[in-house]
Amino acid sequence: GNSVTQMEGPVTLSEEAFLTINCTYTATGYPSLFWYVQYPGEGLQLLLKATKADDKGSNKGFEATYRKETTSFHLEKGSVQVSDSAVYFCALKNSGGGADGLTFGKGTHLIIQP
Amino acid sequence: GAVVSQHPSRVICKSGTSVKIECRSLDFQATTMFWYRQFPKQSLMLMATSNEGSKATYEQGVEKDKFLINHASLTLSTLTVTSAHPEDSSFYICSAQGTEHGYTFGSGTRLTVV
Numbered sequence: 001g002n003s004v005t006q007m008e009g010p011v012t013l014s015e016e017a018f019l020t021i022n023c024t025y026t027a028t029g030y031p032s033l034f035w036y037v038q039y040p041g042e043g044l045q046l047l048l049k050a051t052k053a054d055d056k057g058s059n060k061g062f063e064a065t066y067r068k069e070t071t072s073f074h075l076e077k078g079s080v081q082v083s084d085s086a087v088y089f090c091a092l093k094n095s096g097g098g099a100d101g102l103t104f105g106k107g108t109h110l111i112i113q114p
Numbered sequence: 115g116a117v118v119s120q121h122p123s124r125v126i127c128k129s130g131t132s133v134k135i136e137c138r139s140l141d142f143q144a145t146t147m148f149w150y151r152q153f154p155k156q157s158l159m160l161m162a163t164s165n166e167g168s169k170a171t172y173e174q175g176v177e178k179d180k181f182l183i184n185h186a187s188l189t190l191s192t193l194t195v196t197s198a199h200p201e202d203s204s205f206y207i208c209s210a211q212g213t214e215h216g217y218t219f220g221s222g223t224r225l226t227v228v
Contacts, residue, residue, distance in 0.1 A: 004157070043221040044207070104158040106155065106157040
C-alpha cells in the first residue's frame with residue numbers, strides 16, 4: 001500500500017535559517033505529491049504540489065522537487081520567517097485520476113524563533 | 115478561494131451518546147467528500163469517501179455502523195459517531211473535492227469522549 005514518511009518534529013530554527021523537511025514515499029505507479037500546511041486553529045492548506053517526476057512545486061518561497069529515483073519530495077525554503085511556524089504534511093495521491101483520498105505523513109511541527 | 119466550514123471545532127460528549135460533525139463547502143459544489151481521523155502525533159488516516167446521493171465507501175478497519183456518513187447534497191456532508199466511547203476521542207477532518215478546486219480541508223473537530 002501507499003505510505004509517506006516525513007521527519008519527526010518539532011523542528012526549531014532561527015529566523016532566516018535554511019529549512020529542509022524530508023519526505024519519502026512508497027506507492028505503486030506514479031502518484032501526485034503534495035505539501036500541506038496547517039496554521040494553528042486552521043484547516044490544512046495546499047502549499048505546493050508536483051504531478052510527475054522532476055516537477056518542482058513552489059509557493060511562498062517554499063520548493064519541493066519530485067524525485068522518482070529516490071522516491072522523495074523534500075520541502076525547502078531558503079530563509080524562514082516566524083510566520084512560517086506551522087505543521088507541515090507531506091501527502092500523495094494515486095495516479096489514474098478519480099476521487100481518491102490522500103495518504104499523509106505524520107506531519108512536522110516547525111517552530112521559527114525570532 | 116474555496117472554503118470548507120467544519121463544525122463544531124470542539125465537542126465533549128458522554129460515553130454512549132452520539133455526536134454529529136458537519137462539513138459544508140461554502141462557495142463550490144463538492145462532488146466528493148473525504149473524512150479523515152488523526153491521532154496525536156500520527157498522520158491523517160482516511161476513514162471514508164462519500165459522493166453526493168450515494169453510500170459512503172469506508173476504508174478497511176473502519177466500522178460503517180459506528181461512523182455514519184451522510185452526503186445528502188453537493189455542499190453538505192455529515193459524520194455521526196454513534197455510541198461514542200473514549201477510544202473514539204480523536205481529531206476528525208473533512209475534505210471536499212470539487213471539479214475545479216482540488217482538495218479543500220475543513221479546520222477539524224476535536225472530539226473528546228468522557
